[in-house]
Amino acid sequence: MTTLTAATPKSVLTGAHFLDGDQAACEGALAAGANFVAGYPITPSTEIVERFASRIPTVGGVFLQMEDELASSIAIVGAAWGGAKVFTVTSGPGFSLMMEHLGYAAMTETPLVLVDVQRGGPSTGLPTLPGQGDMMQARWGSHGDYEIIALCPNSPQECFDLMIDAFNLSEEYRTPVLVMMDESVGHMTEKVVIPEAESIKIFPRRYTSLPPSEYLPFRPGADGIPEMVKAGDGYRIHVTGLTHDEKGYPAMNWQTQKTLVSRLVKKIRDNGDRICRWEEHQTEDADIVLVAYGITSRVAQHAVKMARAEGLRVGLLRLIVAWPFPEKRIRELAARIHSFPVVEMNYGQMFYEVERLAGSTVRTELLGHGGGMVHQPEEILQAIREAAK
Amino acid sequence: MSTLPIVNPVEPFLRTDRMPHIWCPGCGIGTTVNCFARALVESKLPLEKVAVVSGIGCTGRVAGYVNLDSFHTTHGRAIPFATGLKLANPDLSVVVYSGDGDLISIGGNHFIHAARRNVDITVICVNNFIYGMTGGQVAPTTPLGATASTSPYGCYEHAFNLPFLAESSGAVYVARWTAFHVRHIAHSMVEAINKKGFSFIEILAPCPTLYQRRNKMGDGLDTMKFYKERSIIKNGARTHDVDIDLQGQITVGKFVDIERPTLQQSMEQQLRHTLRDQYAGMGGD
Numbered sequence: 118m119t120t121l122t123a124a125t126p127k128s129v130l131t132g133a134h135f136l137d138g139d140q141a142a143c144e145g146a147l148a149a150g151a152n153f154v155a156g157y158p159i160t161p162s163t164e165i166v167e168r169f170a171s172r173i174p175t176v177g178g179v180f181l182q183m184e185d186e187l188a189s190s191i192a193i194v195g196a197a198w199g200g201a202k203v204f205t206v207t208s209g210p211g212f213s214l215m216m217e218h219l220g221y222a223a224m225t226e227t228p229l230v231l232v233d234v235q236r237g238g239p240s241t242g243l244p245t246l247p248g249q250g251d252m253m254q255a256r257w258g259s260h261g262d263y264e265i266i267a268l269c270p271n272s273p274q275e276c277f278d279l280m281i282d283a284f285n286l287s288e289e290y291r292t293p294v295l296v297m298m299d300e301s302v303g304h305m306t307e308k309v310v311i312p313e314a315e316s317i318k319i320f321p322r323r324y325t326s327l328p329p330s331e332y333l334p335f336r337p338g339a340d341g342i343p344e345m346v347k348a349g350d351g352y353r354i355h356v357t358g359l360t361h362d363e364k365g366y367p368a369m370n371w372q373t374q375k376t377l378v379s380r381l382v383k384k385i386r387d388n389g390d391r392i393c394r395w396e397e398h399q400t401e402d403a404d405i406v407l408v409a410y411g412i413t414s415r416v417a418q419h420a421v422k423m424a425r426a427e428g429l430r431v432g433l434l435r436l437i438v439a440w441p442f443p444e445k446r447i448r449e450l451a452a453r454i455h456s457f458p459v460v461e462m463n464y465g466q467m468f469y470e471v472e473r474l475a476g477s478t479v480r481t482e483l484l485g486h487g488g489g490m491v492h493q494p495e496e497i498l499q500a501i502r503e504a505a506k
Numbered sequence: 507m508s509t510l511p512i513v514n515p516v517e518p519f520l521r522t523d524r525m526p527h528i529w530c531p532g533c534g535i536g537t538t539v540n541c542f543a544r545a546l547v548e549s550k551l552p553l554e555k556v557a558v559v560s561g562i563g564c565t566g567r568v569a570g571y572v573n574l575d576s577f578h579t580t581h582g583r584a585i586p587f588a589t590g591l592k593l594a595n596p597d598l599s600v601v602v603y604s605g606d607g608d609l610i611s612i613g614g615n616h617f618i619h620a621a622r623r624n625v626d627i628t629v630i631c632v633n634n635f636i637y638g639m640t641g642g643q644v645a646p647t648t649p650l651g652a653t654a655s656t657s658p659y660g661c662y663e664h665a666f667n668l669p670f671l672a673e674s675s676g677a678v679y680v681a682r683w684t685a686f687h688v689r690h691i692a693h694s695m696v697e698a699i700n701k702k703g704f705s706f707i708e709i710l711a712p713c714p715t716l717y718q719r720r721n722k723m724g725d726g727l728d729t730m731k732f733y734k735e736r737s738i739i740k741n742g743a744r745t746h747d748v749d750i751d752l753q754g755q756i757t758v759g760k761f762v763d764i765e766r767p768t769l770q771q772s773m774e775q776q777l778r779h780t781l782r783d784q785y786a787g788m789g790g791d
Contacts, residue, residue, distance in 0.1 A: 118594045118595065118788070118789045127786070152789040153590070153593070153594055153789070155586070155589075155590060174777045174781055174784075174785050174786065175781060175784045175785065175786050176786055176789075177786035177787055177788070177789040178786075178788065178789035179593050179594070179773075179788050179789065181589070181590075181593065183586060183589075183619075184586075184615050184616065184619040185615060187582075187583060187586070187616075188583070188586035188589075188615075188616055188619070189586075191579060191580060191583040191586045191587045191590070192586040192587065192589050192590035193590055194579075194587060194590065195559070195577070195579075195586070195587035195588060195589065195590030195591035195592075195594070196590035196591065196593065196594035197590075197594075198577065198591060198594075199590065199591040199592070199593070199594030199595035199598070200594055200595055201590075201594035201789070203590075203594075217580055217583075218580065218583070221579070221580050347595065348557045348575040348577075348591060348595060348598055349554060349555055349557070349575065349595050349597055349598050350554070351554035352575070353553075353554070353573055353574055353575055353576075354575055354576070355521070355569065355570060355576045355577075355578070356576070356577045356578065357569075357570065357577075357578035358578065358579065358580060359578065366521075366523075366524060366570070367570060367578075
């Protein structure tokens with residue numbers, strides 16, 4: 118397979134559509150040039166692979182339903198090294214099973230996208246109802262040290278847009294990228310505008326131009342990121358999840374570990390400012406800034422409107438990229454506001470990031486619950502009133 | 507008269523800069539790699555189009571020593587990795603090379619499903635009857651009564667009969683040899699790599715350090731003698747009948763060699779049948 122350098126009209130359904138978030142995410146992936154999915158059904162993510170299975174044969178590519186999430190999450194890694202542009206999708210229980218290969222992809226610097234349409238947990242939890250309890254698992258779920266990129270759309274339109282961004286980030290940084298949806302965003306239907314193929318920017322795979330005699334598969338470029346080849350190109354590469362040197366050979370010592378793992382961490386951490394994305398509503402004069410993401414951000418935005426009607430000086434910081442976390446911006450705001458309520462469908466995950474960065478200077482508060490239903494604007498409003506006292 | 511430098515014919519197939527390897531004296535894995543190199547010579551395949559995928563364990567280290575595109579993956583997941591690699595790049599000959607614990611225990615589910623789908627890959631399973639790398643624990647291939655570090659009083663679980671498992675799951679080519687049968691192994695490897703579909707070779711191999719020693723079966727050489735004495739070649743034998751026990755006869759040979767559409771063939775045929783000229787193919791070059 119070849120990875121495209123530009124979106125092709127065949128894969129891009131240019132025009133205005135009425136799609137749910139799952140379907141829009143699939144269209145975003147197709148627009149980004151995804152041509153290989155290995156999937157395993159799980160509510161509430163299944164519609165993404167159903168649509169891909171239906172669409173890809175007419176676009177050109179492969180869909181394969183695997184025997185489990187362990188298989189689907191490693192089959193896409195294999196396909197990526199075969200030259201394909203790949204993703205898979207899941208929800209909580211499957212996300213847990215995929216952690217092994219999230220780590221493998223991070224370690225082998227395999228570009229791929231993994232979508233988690235979050236439902237209530239733990240365990241099988243609430244298959245058909247929303248949750249946001251996988252946010253820290255997204256950050257820390259696989260063992261060992263690595264940095265991750267995680268995006269969290271709050272509308273079907275953004276599911277489309279952020280899937281393209283996710284693929285581009287995965288190619289740019291050669292890393293797995295997570296798209297952390299939630300059941301509500303996945304299953305809500307709204308207008309989605311798909312642009313012309315020519316206007317979609319695609320970050321091409323970083324294929325090397327060096328001949329095999331000069332190429333080392335894990336030698337980083339000036340930006341800390343190595344160039345890639347695919348199997349069959351005559352480079353005879355070795356790829357392993359073991360700690361490896363620039364040749365890709367295993368090396369069981371602390372020096373190689375330090376060189377490799379610090380680079381994996383730094384290539385994301387040092388680019389945090391470029392990767393971080395958020396959106397602010399009415400934070401200019403705010404004393405209170407809500408922090409929210411995904412479906413919860415839409416309820417929070419409504420609560421801000423209600424509170425403003427009462428004359429309360431409140432704003433919203435919506436995370437578009439959850440990881441890396443916008444540390445600098447939270448610290449800046451903390452210098453001038455007095456309260457950071459964090460609204461999320463869990464018992465405290467992104468909240469701890471806000472507390473870590475701002476807890477010593479401003480009041481931080483968690484408005485959390487375990488999922489199953491979205492917050493009511495009134496309960497957020499009540500919390501804003503309390504914070505304003 | 508000038509003398510030509512003596513080069514071992516398998517050397518070009520090995521990453522000699524990674525030697526010495528990790529395998530113990532008397533271990534059978536290196537023997538099978540030697541056979542594999544000879545099979546590649548015989549197959550005349552362009553080496554840039556051969557990829558080796560391994561899982562975890564002693565045999566899982568094969569990927570690191572062969573001078574080919576090679577992938578050392580996660581424990582048990584070599585087969586689904588290979589499935590993705592093959593479908594994304596159908597020009598490759600993809601060979602999964604791993605051990606019994608990796609392929610049949612933790613990876614057992616993937617093994618049966620890849621055989622069912624008839625993915626066009628070759629799976630080489632070096633069966634040493636125990637987990638070697640972690641110190642000789644009992645495996646789903648350990649014969650009844652055999653001692654392992656986690657079956658110190660003798661194994662009381664029934665072992666899988668791997669050729670039977672492979673055939674009943676859908677493999678189109680199934681053979682078994684021991685590390686003694688080097689020419690047969692190389693020949694089977696050529697056949698298996700050339701075979702369209704899921705081909706499977708089980709190679710019984712000594713682990714003198716952890717299996718033979720614990721079971722008082724001698725060293726590597728003793729095991730070769732044991733294999734020579736106890737093996738009976740029965741090509742076409744019913745896989746149902748080829749169970750292995752601790753001290754008994756070992757049936758070896760080519761058991762299965764049939765034709766069945768591969769996953770790729772079935773996929774393309776079905777999609778073309780239903781979608782006709784709408785079908786855009788697998789996204790190849």
